[in-house]
Amino acid sequence: MEIFQMGWSPWIGCVKSSPGCLRCRAPKQIKRNTFDFETPLRWREKKRIQVCPWSDFYLEQADEWRAEAWQIIRLTPWHVYYITTKFPERIPSCLPPDWGEGWPHVRLGVSIEMHSFEWRAWRLLDIPASLRYLWTQPLLSYLELRDVLATGEIGWVMCGGEHGPRYRPMRMEWALDLRDQCLGTGVPFFFRGQSAVVEGHQPWLVEPDGRRTIWLEVP
Template sequence: MAQSSAIEWTEATWNPVTGCTKISSGCDNCYAARFSERFRGVPNHPFESGFDLTLRPARLEQPLAWRRPRMIFVNSMSDLFHKDVPTSFVDRVFDTMERADWHEFQILTKRSSLMRDYVNARYVSRPVPAHIWLGVSVEDGTKKSRVAHLRDTNAAVRFLSVEPLIGPIGTLDLIGLHWVIVGGESGPGARPMEKAWVVDLLRQCARADVPFFFKQWGGRSPKTGGRLLDGREHNGWPRNARAAVSAAL
C-alpha cells in the first residue's frame, strides 16, 4: 500500500493483485506494465516477475491497519476482475473493504461484465456499501458497452474514468452515474487528446448534472500539459463523498 499517491483523484493505492493483460487499445501504453517490466528478473524485487498477474495475499488486510480515513484506489497496478483472479480472492478483497468502512475504496475495471456479474451475485438484496465505489474505464466510443454494464451493477456509487481519452466518445447515457473523470494519455508514445472530445464530455456531464473531474492533458509526462481546461481546473466529486476526505485532496 502506498500511503500517498500522485493520482489527482485519490489519496492512496492498495494492490492485493498486481499484473494484468491488455484487452483494448486503451491498454496499449499502460503505465503499470511499463513500470513493472523495468524490474523483471531483479531478484527479490516486488516486480521480479514483471507485469505477470500475481496475487499478493499478504497485502489483503493492509487497509485495516490504516486508521486515518483515506480515499484508496484498489489495484492501481492490475484489474481486480481479471478472469484469472479467483472469485475466492475477490471475495477476500471485498471482505476487507467492508470491514475497513472508514475508508473510501475506488475500483476501476475494463472487465465490466465480470464486475457486474460478481457484484450482483454478492449483493443480491442490497447495493454495495456506499464507501466502495465501482467504476469502469472507457477510452473511446467503441467501448461504451462498459458504461451499460456499470449502470446494471448494483452499486451505490458508480464512476467513469475516460482515460486515456484517445478518440471521441459520442453520446453517453449518464443515468445512474455519479462521477466522470477525463484525462489524456501520458508517457512514451502518448496519443494526443483533442480538446473537442473533452469539451463534449464536460457539456454532457453538465446537462446530466454529473460531477466532472479533469485530470490532465497528458503528454511526455502526466504533468506536461497541466490540468487547465479553458483557464480553470475542474474538480468535481461524487456528492455523497465524505466531505472531510474530499477536502483533504
Template sequence: MATTKIEWAERVWNPVTGCTKISPGCQNCYAEHMARRLAGRCGYPAEEPFRVTIHGDRFNEPLRFAKPQRYFVCSMGDLFHADVPDNIVYEIFAVMADTPGHTYIVLTKRPQRMKELLGRPDAANEVWNRTTYSDYPGCKKPWPLPNVWLGVTAENQQAADERIPILLQIPAAVRFVSCEPLLGPVDLYDYLQPKTKTAFYNYGGRGRAMEVVIRKEHLNWVICGGETGPNARPMHPDWVRSLRDQCNAAGVPFLFKQWGEWREACPPDDEIWNGHPPTLRHEHGTYFIRLGKKQAGRLLDGVAWDELPRF
C-alpha cells in the same frame, strides 16, 4: 500501500497486480511499464512482472489506517481479470466492508465479470461472511457497500457502449467512467441521466403521451485524461470540452486529470510553439507540441476540474 499523485485518490492499494491487454486503451499501459521496471522486486515476478499475481501480505493494509482515506484499488492491475479467483475478489471486498471509514475506487475493463460476481444473489453473503466487522452485535450489513465506487474505463465510443450498460446493471453506491486515455470523442448522453421513453395511453378515447422511466441507474461521476509515457497519443481538446459540457448539462461531477504528454498549439501565435519540437499534426488539423505531463498541465480553458461524486 503508498500515497499517490493520482488526482482522484489519496492512496493506492494493490492486493492484486498484473493484467493482459484487451482494447486500444491498453496499448501503452503505464502499469505494465512500471511493473517491468520493478521486475524481481516489490513482489513483481522477475520473469513475467506483469502476470496476474495475488499479494496476500497486502490484503489487510487498509486496516493500518484509522484516518479515512480514498483508495484506488488495484492501480497496477484489474481486480476482475479472469485469473483472479472468485474467493480472492470476495476477500478483498470483505476488507472494504471491514473498513467503512475508507472510500474504495475500483476500476475495470471487465465489467461482465464484475457483474457476474457482484450481481449474484448471494454476493453480499460471500463478502460479509468473510469479515470480522460483522461479528459485532447489531452490525448492519448493507449491500452494495456504501464506501465502494465501481467504474469502467472507456477510451472511445465503442468501449463506452460496450462497458457502461453492463456497469449500470451492477449494484453500486457510486458508478463512474474513466475516459483515460481518451482516444476519441465520447457521447455519454444516454448514461448521465435516467433513461426514459414516451408511452401513449388512451384515457376515455383521448390519447396522451407520458414519459416512463425505464432505467433509473446512471453515471455519478466522469473522469477524463490524456495519455502519458514514451508513446503517448494526443488528445483533442474538443473531446474533453464535450465531456465537460455533457456533465455540466446533466449535473454530473467532472474531473479532468491531465492533458498527458501533448498540448494543442496554434502556430505562429502560441507562445509555446517555438522551441518545443517535435510537433504533431492531428488528423483533424490541430497541431500539438510534446511538452511532457507536468508542463502540459491539467487546466481546461483555464480551470481545474476536480469534482467528486456527491451522495
C-alpha cells in the same frame, strides 16, 4: 487535488485487452501481492482508495483471491473504495453474496477510452452500487455519453489524456465536449490533465477562445 489518496494492490499484473491498455505498465505476470494485501486494515484514518491500480479487480486470474479482498473491504467501512474495470461483464459473478444494493463505501466504475467501448457504461448501469462513475482516461476519441448521463445513475466522470514518452495525444475538443455533456446533464466532471510525457501537470481545459478553465471538482 487528486481523486484518490491511496492505491491498494491486493494483486498486480494484467492482460492487455483494449486499446486503452497499449501503453499500460502493469506487469504481465499476475500474482497475489502478499505485501500489500492487508494494508487498508492498517490505515486507521479515512482514505479514498484506488483498488488495483496495477491490475483489474475482476480478472479471471484473480478469482481465487477476490473473496479475501472483499473481506478486507468489508472490514474497513471508514474508507471509500473505487474499483474501476474494463470488464463490467464480469462484475455480477464477482460480487460478494451480501452486496445487496451496493455497499455504501464502495464505488463502481468503468474505464472508457473510446467510442466503441461506451457499452461498458450501460453494463455498469445494470449493477447495483452506492455510486457509479466513468473513467475516461486515456481519452482517445470523442465519446457520446449523453444518454447514459441522462439516466441520473452516474455520480461523476473523470477525463484525462495519456502519459509517457510515447503518449497518444488527446484532443482538447474531445474533453471539452465531454465536459459539456456532463454540464448538460448535471453530472460532476473532473479533469485530470492533458496527455503529456509527465503525468499530472496540466489540470485545466483550454476553451475554444484560448482561456483555461480549471476543473478540480472532487466527487
